[in-house]
Amino acid sequence: MSAPSPRLVVVSNRIGDPRKPAAGGLAVALGNVLASRGGVWFGWSGKVVADGAPGAGKLHYQRAGAVQLVTIDLSEQDFEDYYCGYSNRALWPAFHYRLDLADFAAGYFAGYQRVNRLLARKLATLLQPDDVIWVHDYHLIPLADELRALGCRQRIGFFLHVPLPPPPILAAIPGHEWLMRSFFAYDLVGLQTQADVDHFGRFVQEEAGAVSLGDGVFEALGRQVLARSFPIGIDVEEFRDLAGSEESRQTEAMLRKQYGHRRLLVGVDRLDYSKGLPRRFRAIQDLLENYPENLQSATLIQIASPSRETLSAYTDLRDELEGLAGKINGEFGELDWLPIRYLHRTWARRRLPALYRCSRVALVTPLRDGMNLVAKEYVAMQNEADPGVLVLSRFAGAAEQMREALLVNPYDIPATAQAIQRALRMPLAERRERHAALLRQITEHDVHEWSRNFLDALATVKTRLRAEIQ
Numbered sequence: 367m368s369a370p371s372p373r374l375v376v377v378s379n380r381i382g383d384p385r386k387p388a389a390g391g392l393a394v395a396l397g398n399v400l401a402s403r404g405g406v407w408f409g410w411s412g413k414v415v416a417d418g419a420p421g422a423g424k425l426h427y428q429r430a431g432a433v434q435l436v437t438i439d440l441s442e443q444d445f446e447d448y449y450c451g452y453s454n455r456a457l458w459p460a461f462h463y464r465l466d467l468a469d470f471a472a473g474y475f476a477g478y479q480r481v482n483r484l485l486a487r488k489l490a491t492l493l494q495p496d497d498v499i500w501v502h503d504y505h506l507i508p509l510a511d512e513l514r515a516l517g518c519r520q521r522i523g524f525f526l527h528v529p530l531p532p533p534p535i536l537a538a539i540p541g542h543e544w545l546m547r548s549f550f551a552y553d554l555v556g557l558q559t560q561a562d563v564d565h566f567g568r569f570v571q572e573e574a575g576a577v578s579l580g581d582g583v584f585e586a587l588g589r590q591v592l593a594r595s596f597p598i599g600i601d602v603e604e605f606r607d608l609a610g611s612e613e614s615r616q617t618e619a620m621l622r623k624q625y626g627h628r629r630l631l632v633g634v635d636r637l638d639y640s641k642g643l644p645r646r647f648r649a650i651q652d653l654l655e656n657y658p659e660n661l662q663s664a665t666l667i668q669i670a671s672p673s674r675e676t677l678s679a680y681t682d683l684r685d686e687l688e689g690l691a692g693k694i695n696g697e698f699g700e701l702d703w704l705p706i707r708y709l710h711r712t713w714a715r716r717r718l719p720a721l722y723r724c725s726r727v728a729l730v731t732p733l734r735d736g737m738n739l740v741a742k743e744y745v746a747m748q749n750e751a752d753p754g755v756l757v758l759s760r761f762a763g764a765a766e767q768m769r770e771a772l773l774v775n776p777y778d779i780p781a782t783a784q785a786i787q788r789a790l791r792m793p794l795a796e797r798r799e800r801h802a803a804l805l806r807q808i809t810e811h812d813v814h815e816w817s818r819n820f821l822d823a824l825a826t827v828k829t830r831l832r833a834e835i836q
């Protein structure tokens with residue numbers, strides 16, 4: 367009989383609650399792994415409390431089956447400096463190649479270090495010697511370094527959900543030496559794509575004096591780290607099951623009634639400048655100008671969920687999109703038809719399958735994206751006998767795997783419009799062929815494979831330091 371798996375401790379900025387059905391695919395997947403082997407999920411509660419408020423810094427415990435959920439509130443200052451500041455005004459834009467939007471105020475950097483240290487101190491009190499720790503995303507890059515400083519010797523892996531840009535962009539981040547050194551406190555660093563892994567390898571060799579030992583292992587500062595790509599997937603079955611819900615059926619019936627005689631296109635995104643929404647709207651404008659057969663027919667339903675609304679880059683984007691949608695609808699719309707239906711809200715996850723099923727084309731055209739799960743959800747929901755077409759940005763991580771989509775450069779608006787037109791007119795045989803290949807790809811490489819591969823690699827990684835410890 368094989369030995370039971372060690373306890374898993376997942377750390378992410380926000381935690382999912384496996385008991386809630388509305389949780390996204392990633393939350394479901396991590397919840398499943400945690401539930402199957404028992405474990406702890408640790409992160410910020412999402413609550414902000416006044417600086418120095420009584421109870422600040424206290425841990426909150428909840429149990430969800432075999433999973434212990436442990437959260438902590440953030441003070442106003444920590445929320446401002448760590449979350450809004452360094453994470454979302456500095457790292458998020460820089461990692462999405464947008465140095466022009468990045469704000470590297472010194473207070474943000476100090477707040478980021480302070481909160482990571484605080485989280486490490488709290489987490490260390492919960493750890494057992496054999497735990498395996500899996501840290502998620504850009505908010506928490508230095509967490510392992512802080513844990514190591516407290517004497518933690520457990521296996522620690524890190525997964526970055528967003529892209530890792532090439533060395534010249536990373537080198538523009540003040541304090542990048544410190545940030546990149548932090549990666550060497552992990553045993554395993556997982557990235558979404560091979561391109562991200564290449565950037566990591568080049569950066570640590572050029573800027574941190576690391577030496578490549580082959581097979582993705584790098585050595586620097588007396589430590590070794592394994593860097594490898596683990597492209598994240600979706601839970602195809604779980605997502606398809608949502609289509610059976612009453613809400614999904616009602617939505618599908620409504621959409622077919624309203625739009626049955628139109629050519630429906632869909633976009634589903636967080637309202638974020640990385641998602642390329644203004645250029646997507648301009649591509650629709652170009653489509654209507656240059657391919658007039660789409661007048662009174664093509665309709666883009668764009669759902670854009672509110673996101674990080676305390677940050678000005680996001681409110682500016684919202685204003686820009688509302689202006690563009692109004693302009694395009696004003697110019698081309700008729701009493702009984704509008705080319706863009708723009709909804710600035712989060713849709714219930716249960717209603718998404720219906721929207722995907724009814725749409726002949728999905729527009730997934732980010733300027734930069736770690737992976738993009740909407741591309742995979744759209745493919746999962748198509749009718750295999752008469753599938754829709756995915757128009758996908760070559761700058762989404764998903765493009766590395768989903769080669770049978772219509773790949774576009776979202777900066778080239780006329781070419782994007784041309785690809786949309788091609789998608790709308792694509793013959794059935796070609797649609798079926800492309801869809802079958804994409805469906806095979808997302809089914810074989812789903813979110814369960816992703817977490818299994820990552821945890822297997824973490825369980826077996828052999829670094830010199832680890833060999834010395836054991």
Ligand code: ADQ
Nearest residue numbers: 527598634635636669670671712713735736737738739740
């Ligand atoms: P996100 O930037 O949030 O995630 P994405 O992968 O597209 O991007 O979406 C995550 C989930 O949110 C999907 O399940 C999608 O259905 C849902 N969603 C998005 N917009 C929605 C809306 N308006 N209403 C309802 N649901 C919505 C980050 C990285 C990505 C990476 C993921 C996972 O930025 O590149 O793919 O993590 O690693």
